[in-house]
Each structure stands twice: as structure tokens, then as C-alpha cells.
Amino acid sequence: MIADSPLVLAATRQPVPHTPVWFMRQAGRSLPEYRELREGTGMLEACRTPDLVTEITLQPVRRHKVDAAIFFSDIVVPLAAVGVDLDIVAGTGPVMAEPFATRADLDRLPDLTPDMVPDITESVTRLVQELGDTPLIGFAGAPFTLASYLVEGGPSRTYEKTKALMHGDPELWEALCDRLARISGAFLRVQVEAGASAVQLFDSWAGALSRADYTAYVQKHSATALGAVADLGVPRIHFGVGTGELLDLMGAAGADVVGVDFRVSLTDAVARLGASYAVQGNLDPALLGAPWPVVEARVREIVDEGRKAPGHIFNLGHGVPPHTDPDVLTRIVEVVHEHSVR
Ligand code: CP3
Numbered sequence: 392m393i394a395d396s397p398l399v400l401a402a403t404r405q406p407v408p409h410t411p412v413w414f415m416r417q418a419g420r421s422l423p424e425y426r427e428l429r430e431g432t433g434m435l436e437a438c439r440t441p442d443l444v445t446e447i448t449l450q451p452v453r454r455h456k457v458d459a460a461i462f463f464s465d466i467v468v469p470l471a472a473v474g475v476d477l478d479i480v481a482g483t484g485p486v487m488a489e490p491f492a493t494r495a496d497l498d499r500l501p502d503l504t505p506d507m508v509p510d511i512t513e514s515v516t517r518l519v520q521e522l523g524d525t526p527l528i529g530f531a532g533a534p535f536t537l538a539s540y541l542v543e544g545g546p547s548r549t550y551e552k553t554k555a556l557m558h559g560d561p562e563l564w565e566a567l568c569d570r571l572a573r574i575s576g577a578f579l580r581v582q583v584e585a586g587a588s589a590v591q592l593f594d595s596w597a598g599a600l601s602r603a604d605y606t607a608y609v610q611k612h613s614a615t616a617l618g619a620v621a622d623l624g625v626p627r628i629h630f631g632v633g634t635g636e637l638l639d640l641m642g643a644a645g646a647d648v649v650g651v652d653f654r655v656s657l658t659d660a661v662a663r664l665g666a667s668y669a670v671q672g673n674l675d676p677a678l679l680g681a682p683w684p685v686v687e688a689r690v691r692e693i694v695d696e697g698r699k700a701p702g703h704i705f706n707l708g709h710g711v712p713p714h715t716d717p718d719v720l721t722r723i724v725e726v727v728h729e730h731s732v733r
Contacts, residue, residue: 393588398459398526402589402626402648404669404702410694410731411458412724413528415630416710417451418463421717424450434479435471438464444514445521452525455721459526459589462515462582466532466593467540469578472507475499475541483546490544490552494563500570503577511578512585519586526589528628529582533594534571534612536631541567550599557608568612576619583623591628591650592617594641595709598633598652605637610644617645628671632709635660642668653708657696669702674723676707679715683722690723694731705731 393399397411419425425447429437437443447463467477467485476488491499505512518527535553540546542553557564579590594613597605617627629641630650642649642664649668651660653675660670674693678686690705697703705727711720 393524393526396458396524396526396588398528398704399588399626401702401704402628402669404647406733407702407731408733409728410697410703410705412705412727413457413459413461414451414455414707414711414720415461417455417457417461417720418447419711420713421711421715421720422450422454423717424454434465434481435468435477438468439510441510441514441517444510445517448514448518448527449521451720452522454717455724457724459528460518460522461528461591462518462530462587464511464530466530466537466595468511469503469508469531469574470500470537470541472578473501473503473574477540480545485540486545487541491538491541491567494566497563497566497570500567500574503574503581505577505581505584508578508581511581515582515585515587527587528589528591529579529587530591530593531575531578531616533592533597533609533616533629533631534568534575535600535609536594536596537571537575538564538567539596541571547596550596554604557604561608564608568609569615572612572615573619575616579616579620580623583620583625587625589626589628590617590620591630592646594629594631594634597631597637597641598635600637602636602640605640610640613641613644621645628704630671635663638663639665648702648704650706651708657693657700657703661700666701669704670697670700671704671706673706673708676709676712676715679707679712679719683719686719686723687726690726691730694727698731 628648629646635655651672
């Protein structure tokens with residue numbers, strides 16, 4: 392039963408047989424079998440092809456024996472599905488043909504309806520059957536992170552245009568995030584209705600914001616996206632990079648689990664969050680390249696810190712780097728399981 396899986400138990404702050412573990416970007420370029428399968432197929436096309444999505448999602452589950460699968464897709468897939476002209480450029484990330492700039496651009500962001508993504512429903516349905524007792528995590532990008540790609544036109548380090556819009560035309564910002572929250576929420580809902588057992592909202596770049604700006608301009612829109620699946624009873628994970636100062640606000644947006652990156656210890660995260668949230672994290676991905684004894688010692692420390700949390704899902708502080716030796720990930724799963732067995 393999925394309800395008894397370590398991932399769902401930890402997310403809902405119930406006792407677990409062992410600490411569950413999965414890795415952000417566990418499906419991807421660190422796996423030779425992924426690189427082989429993706430040969431000759433663009434990222435967006437791969438995300439819309441159920442045979443590929445199913446196989447790529449399953450690859451890390453078979454190989455590493457992780458406690459959850461993460462649906463193979465991308466945060467910009469729902470934007471492309473409603474008609475936004477964009478591409479995912481290898482080594483760069485999402486790039487927009489026409490950045491979002493004016494009120495007229497809102498017309499390019501209609502609601503996402505399930506008939507626009509029948510392939511997503513098909514992929515999730517097939518995966519849930521194949522995965523059996525292993526939960527599938529569905530996901531979406533949060534409004535702020537999606538807005539940053541739309542407004543900047545691609546990846547950014549400074550979010551200058553995004554912040555200029557947020558502060559310079561709060562009404563347009565509000566309208567943009569309202570559209571994006573509806574699209575994200577609908578994308579989460581499609582996945583859960585097809586059988587996903589949990590969801591993660593990726594606000595990857597929210598760490599660029601102050602608490603004041605997050606509260607005034609972002610939090611309620613993430614709450615709308617997470618709220619779209621509130622009635623479906625699945626645990627909701629809320630993650631961002633460099634969000635140590637925002638953890639409580641991200642929890643309050645409607646999460647059961649708050650993702651913690653490597654800049655804040657799990658002990659400090661729990662002190663900031665209190666007893667109402669489980670935590671997910673937080674091995675520094677850069678450590679994956681360190682000698683194994685160093686990695687193993689750090690993994691054990693994180694498992695021990697996690698025992699003091701109301702619930703703990705082991706993960707990295709961010710995604711698996713492409714050049715990671717996949718055997719290190721397999722060994723981490725073994726150590727987390729052995730070291731945490733109750
Ligand atoms: O295993 C998993 O985690 C599932 C798959 C997944 C992908 N993207 C696949 C992908 C998930 C959860 C995402 C979400 C995503 N996409 C986020 C949020 C997560 C995070 O990293 O914070 C963001 C910010 C994006 C936008 C994006 N898409 C970036 C920054 C990139 C990397 C560009 C690059 O090549 O370095 C992508 C492309 C992407 N998404 C790849 C994968 C496997 C690489 C494309 C390829 O293999 O050609």
C-alpha cells in the first residue's frame with residue numbers, strides 16, 4: 392500500500408521503518424541508460440512521449456532502489472502545453488522566444504485543461520501501474536520561478552527584470568502570477584488525478600527574494616498552486632534553493648514537507664519550522680564528488696539530524712549534477728536505509 396510507504400509516512404509525520412530517500416534530478420544525465428535513450432530526441436519532445444517518460448522515470452528506481460520516483464518532465468512543460476513558444480536548450484535551460492513584458496502578453500497564458508496534456512495522464516497512469524508500491528511524485532514549477540523564466544527570457548542570476556516588474560507594476564505581476572498559479576495547480580492536479588502519490592512544488596529561485604517580497608508578492612500564488620490539490624489528500628513538498636530565510640513562509644503556503652538546501656542544517660531548519668512540517672534534504676550535491684568515506688560520514692550525520700525532525704525525507708540540497716558517478720547514489724541509498732532502520 393502506497394499509504395504505508397516510507398515516503399508518504401515521513402511526509403505525513405508518521406513513524407517509518409527507515410528514512411525514505413530520493414534525489415532531485417535522479418532521472419537524467421548522470422545515468423548512461425538515460426543518455427542512450429535521449430539520443431536524438433529534444434527535451435520537450437521527450438517529456439511529451441509516454442514511452443520515454445515512463446522508461447526514464449523508472450530507470451533510477453530500478454538502479455538505485457530509491458523510495459520514490461519523480462515524474463520525468465520539466466517545469467516549463469505546462470507553459471509549452473498552453474502554447475508559450477519556448478525551448479529547453481541543453482546546458483542552458485528554458486529559453487523563451489518572446490519574453491513576457493506587457494499586459495497584452497497575458498493573452499499567451501490561458502488556463503491549462505486536461506485535454507491539452509493527455510500524454511501526461513497516460514504517462515502517469517502507466518507509471519503508477521509499473522511502480523506498484525513505490526510512490527510517484529508529481530511536480531510543477533512555482534509561479535515565481537516560472538515568472539522568472541518568462542520575464543527574463545531564460546535563466547538569470549540576478550532576476551533584475553523580474554524584480555523590476557514585481558515592484559514597478561505590481562498589478563501586472565499579480566495578474567501574471569495568478570495565471571501561472573492556475574497553470575501550475577492544474578498541472579499538479581492532472582498528475583494526482585492520474586495516480587501520483589505526492590507532489591513537489593519547485594520554487595527553485597525563490598531564495599533570491601527577501602522575506603518581505605516573498606510575503607507580499609509570491610507566497611499567496613504558491614499557496615494557490617498547492618491549494619489546487621488540497622482536496623486530493625496527497626502530501627505536498629515545497630522546495631527552493633537558498634531559502635533558509637523563507638522556510639516557515641514556504642511551509643505556511645500549504646506544504647506538508649519543506650525542502651531544505653545544504654546552506655542550512657536540518658537541525659536549524661527544524662528549529663525554524665517547528666513541529667508542523669516534515670523536512671526534505673539536504674546533502675550538498677558538490678560532495679558527491681568527494682572520497683566515499685567523506686560522503687558516507689556526511690550521509691550518516693544527516694540521517695541522525697533527520698531523526699529529530701517530525702518527519703525526514705533524505706535528498707540532496709539540489710539536483711544531481713550531470714557528471715555524478717551513479718554508483719555513489721546507489722551507495723547513499725544503501726547507507727540511508729541501513730543507518731536509519733528502526
Ligand atoms: O529526476 C528529476 O528530478 C525529474 C526531472 C526534472 C527535470 N526538470 C528534467 C530535466 C525536474 C523535476 C525538472 C524541474 C526543473 N526544470 C526545475 C526545478 C528543479 C531545479 O533544478 O531546481 C528547473 C529550474 C527547471 C528548468 C531547467 N530545465 C533547467 C535549469 C535545466 C537544465 C539545463 C541544462 O541542460 O543544464 C532543464 C533541462 C532539464 N530538465 C534536463 C532534465 C533531465 C536536462 C536536459 C537534457 O537531459 O537534455
